[in-house]
Amino acid sequence: MSTKDKLEEIAAAMRARWQGSATAEPASAEVEPVQAEREHQAPISNQPHSPMAGVDLDTAIHLRWALRDIKAKRTTLTPVSPIDLKTLIEMGLVEMREDAPMLTDEGYQTLDQ
Numbered sequence: 001m002s003t004k005d006k007l008e009e010i011a012a013a014m015r016a017r018w019q020g021s022a023t024a025e026p027a028s029a030e031v032e033p034v035q036a037e038r039e040h041q042a043p044i045s046n047q048p049h050s051p052m053a054g055v056d057l058d059t060a061i062h063l064r065w066a067l068r069d070i071k072a073k074r075t076t077l078t079p080v081s082p083i084d085l086k087t088l089i090e091m092g093l094v095e096m097r098e099d100a101p102m103l104t105d106e107g108y109q110t111l112d113q
Helices: 003-023 028-039 057-071 082-090 105-112
Strands: 094-097 100-103
Touching: 003 057, 057 082, 057 100, 057 105, 082 094, 100 105
Parallel strands: none
Antiparallel strands: 094 100
């Protein structure tokens, strides 16, 4: 199995898990701990808004890897595509400093989530 096939298989499994978690009903034994956990969470309005919220899963994964490359200063070896860079700048996650992409505070927070 080639690396590309393995990556596609992993991406398909992640998509299925991500989509399944949104529709799956929790087991009755799991309901009480989940409800108790939710009581201790901040209200949704107080939680930070993720800039990746409106993006499909594949794109979000792709952009997070671009953020990691920028954070690790690997852009000379693996440059970020101009389209991805523009998207990250528009999201407020990256800014250009001295012709090099740098993460903003929100970019660091996105990677920490």
